[in-house]
Amino acid sequence: MANSSVIGMNEKLGQTYRSDAWWVEPVLTVLALGLFSIYAFWRAAQNNYYEWGPYLSPFYSPDLRALFPEMMRWVAFSPAFLVLWAPLGFRASCYFYRRAYYRSFFMDPPACAVGEAMPHNYQGEKGLPFVLSNLHRYFLYLAIILTLFHWTHVAHSFDFNGHFGVGTGSLVITLDALLLTLYVFSCHSWRHLVGGKLNCFSCSKFNQIRYKGWVRVSKLNENHMLWAWLSLASVGFADFYVYMVSSGVFHDVRFF
Numbered sequence: 001m002a003n004s005s006v007i008g009m010n011e012k013l014g015q016t017y018r019s020d021a022w023w024v025e026p027v028l029t030v031l032a033l034g035l036f037s038i039y040a041f042w043r044a045a046q047n048n049y050y051e052w053g054p055y056l057s058p059f060y061s062p063d064l065r066a067l068f069p070e071m072m073r074w075v076a077f078s079p080a081f082l083v084l085w086a087p088l089g090f091r092a093s094c095y096f097y098r099r100a101y102y103r104s105f106f107m108d109p110p111a112c113a114v115g116e117a118m119p120h121n122y123q124g125e126k127g128l129p130f131v132l133s134n135l136h137r138y139f140l141y142l143a144i145i146l147t148l149f150h151w152t153h154v155a156h157s158f159d160f161n162g163h164f165g166v167g168t169g170s171l172v173i174t175l176d177a178l179l180l181t182l183y184v185f186s187c188h189s190w191r192h193l194v195g196g197k198l199n200c201f202s203c204s205k206f207n208q209i210r211y212k213g214w215v216r217v218s219k220l221n222e223n224h225m226l227w228a229w230l231s232l233a234s235v236g237f238a239d240f241y242v243y244m245v246s247s248g249v250f251h252d253v254r255f256f
């Protein structure tokens with residue numbers, strides 16, 4: 001970083017004393033989140049090619065058509081839209097993603113010590129829609145339920161007509177569930193739930209257990225950004241793999 005990195009109140013967008021490539025991160029973030037959002041919406045609207053053999057696309061999990069067949073007969077649109085609002089709300093209110101889209105999409109500011117797009121009128125997240133970010137802990141509860149569903153799909157992905165088998169799709173779906181689990185359980189709200197609001201870790205047996213859990217979650221939390229990106233990539237790839245196999249473009253290789 002060159003000279004001073006401090007920028008005043010009347011700077012223009014992008015104005016900075018920084019000499020490093022500060023713009024790379026927001027540009028890559030716009031590309032990654034933008035492309036993922038377009039792909040996910042298109043796949044959800046497609047309402048086709050979301051299952052093959054024992055594999056189910058994570059965009060259609062839980063499988064509402066299997067759980068509520070009678071009720072779903074009356075739903076004229078893709079069941080993915082009945083599901084995706086929960087992971088969307090979870091990720092959109094995630095502390096890491098908030099930082100990412102505030103910088104890259106709103107450029108408010110685009111990076112530390114770089115001129116921002118809008119005047120300084122930040123009032124906190126008090127009005128719609130950003131006040132909804134305060135619901136993050138509730139989206140966490142939903143995300144935990146969804147993660148459990150993902151693991152049921154993992155178990156199902158090894159079941160080939162009643163026989164145990166391992167296909168490429170089984171591995172893809174397992175990896176996706178694993179990365180989602182790491183993302184969900186590295187959440188800041190989860191960390192608070194495990195070890196927060198305590199004045200004394202050693203005062204009772206239960207508090208000592210919570211302390212041990214909090215230490216482990218804190219370790220996981222250190223890489224929350226990494227799990228956020230990897231799980232986003234893996235959920236997209238798992239859906240893409242099921243799409244390719246069910247539409248006949250890929251052949252699912254069976255290991256046994």
Ligand code: FES
Pocket residue numbers: 090093094095096097136183184186187188189190224
């Ligand atoms: S803070 Fe990122 S998922 Fe909770």
